[in-house]
Amino acid sequence: MAHYSQSYDLFWHATQSFCHLCGNLHRLVDAHIVVKDSNVYLRKFCPTCGESMALISTDAAYYQQCNEYLKAPDLPEAHNTQVLRGCPYDCGVCPQHQNHPCLALFNITNECNMACNICYFSSHPGKGNHRSMEDIRAMLATLLRVESQPDLIQVTGGEPTTHPQILEILRYLKASPVRHLMLNTNGIRIAQEESFVKELKALGGGFEIYLQFDSLRSDVLRDIRGRDTHDIHLAALEILERYNLSTTLVCVIKKGQNDDEIGDIIEFSRRYRCVRGVVFQPVQEAGRIEAQGDFRITLSEIRQRVIDDVRNPFTAEDMIPLPCDPHKIGVGYAAKQMVGDYAQLFPVTGQIPKEMVTTHTGTIAFEQDRAFIKTIIETVSLDTAMGEAIVSDKIKQKLFCCWPSFLAPSDMGYEHVYRIVIMEFSDSYNFDTTNIKRECNFMIEPNRAIPFSTYNMGIKFSQ
Template structure:
């Protein structure tokens, strides 16, 4: 019997990049006790160990929540250097754009210490309307009818042609349009919010909402935004303008407020849910943290379970299009009552179908189980409105007529990879993409690493290293 045993359980092999020089390296995924790590070695910078998950059981379960990739209508770049150096999308990518971000300005009225885009009041550029329309057309060309397009920045509400941009987006076959905002203008200008509300339905505000604590907001955003958030939600509630609260989480700072934010959110008339995003080490946050100090998706999920009674473990499931980095829980708000939905749906149902994320009309038993919670006066066949229209990633399921988007409450955990934990196997499944000004469609994870601002200069160096010697000579 050998007397030497590895201190870990080897789970799988993938590729990653060195956290320092960004060269592509081989990586092991291993389990130690209940935790999952990535182990990689760079010839120049040595061994690197990165925490991936604090919940081995959930990590393994996420590997079973995978469905065939849903392709875009067209590809934008060829395969030449290999992932992640060909983003655009290239034909080797495994998932279309569930959510496409279009950044319309680098200018912002804040200078957040955690900004991945390094936006600030000192950056004065606004994208021309014609270029933004071209970017919108690129998304439509790829998707046909894009699921979600998010107008972002910088702070997009500062753009001098902001409403013309919204008009251009609404003129295209986009199912759901969002505006990603810090809420300052919304808090100051009631008439602005009233005009925003005129873009409903199929329109939503993605409102930055990180903390109730002044010191935390100063650390994350560089400003005490408590009153801004209060006034913004007052205006959004007045017009019942569909809103998602977006919480950027930093370990040891605001991760103890997960439950407080969720319990607050369900009491807001306009709020349809909360998205939790652990900090991605990009932009101003590069090298702020690493190793054991990283906040993983599993920790956020456990925080939701520990800090609030809204969801049980089976209500917070991996999202099949990208289960490594996305988790979801859906519920209905009925007065003061919140009824979780996700745990009532058999997990295998989430994996059925190809082009449609979920197909579930065929299961009358589950229909009737859900309907017994909603109403005694309606049958599953009595309504023309479906949850598929209300909730992305949930089954097509008829609901009673009184139920509307106002009754939706969803929780999303959205973990973006960075140079420390980039998993090439996983990034190929990324479905949250940023539109490059030239029309390429690039995964959020790799865009902030390689394609933002002047970072493609470094990318060219990495590409050249991977180029076959005969091509270097000829090129």
């Protein structure tokens, strides 16, 4: 008989998870969210393996704060599946899901010109399988049924720039009702083909590069990506800067490998006018990776490293939970002003009343919300009239006493916004049936929309 012996300080609530010891994805196990020594754990009860504890946060106070940021859900406008076996076997999107797709991923190919050690999709040269335009049209139709005006589509793969019709696909999606379009890339084609970058620039505003950028160190890149891609990153950024093409740096964080570089990467990103911010993703057990054990890192640990780095101005108050999926996404927004070749950052998330953040109708795609950008600018600007409704006395005091002077040019917009996002996905270790229902990153298939985590976990769906 299984033996249950773990002790803990607090029991918060019950949920369900998977046992990461046997990895059985055919059966959910009961789990409790418990606190022990300020860490938060999933305490799991597996009939086969017995009890196990999975660390899900190193900051119990922040974990609890996430609940205060929960906002009323923006629900999908339609569903593609029914409730038959229950969550997570009915993806999706099924009527139980409590969030719309803030970010819709279009995987257009399994082909890649790299073969990274941590690839979610196990892509590599020769894997092929480019999606047809007919598939892409069906994927867009699926998304538009679920969300008639999507916030954000991200074209991904494999390496999407290997698709022979990549520009046609991007132009087609750009002409759809989507607010913001992103291209997720390892940067090789961007670094090598300026004419391609010119075509990307011609897509106009509301288009952004989501550039793989895990480390500044060759040994780390070799470990994570299987090759030293540092020169490729630098060459890609040089050309993106020349064209001022909006770029987000995306870093997969592995504990003991590159978690000591979080501050360095933020610092590095400040040299580029075109960089709109950095996304940090804790390594996830999916595709070609085993993330159990020593390499795992939690959102709270990454957040703490951002806060602890004295070179960037983000404080604990500035790194807040994103209200649509607070336990899984943390954000910090700043106004950005280039002074020479270095970005001055003025964090604002800690200055904006929580009520405004939690009643915001959009979700992750704040960038396309002009009212939100205006608020950011107004919060830090000394020459812009501010609306009384959204500016508290505390902010006024801070602005007029000690806030750094920030003269806002009249054409201020997305170029002057910088953000840090920490986005944690689920795998069998940290899976929680409560949080998964709030996941807002969806893989779009021709006939369904599946949360990114359950898609990658290899769960056998009921329909």
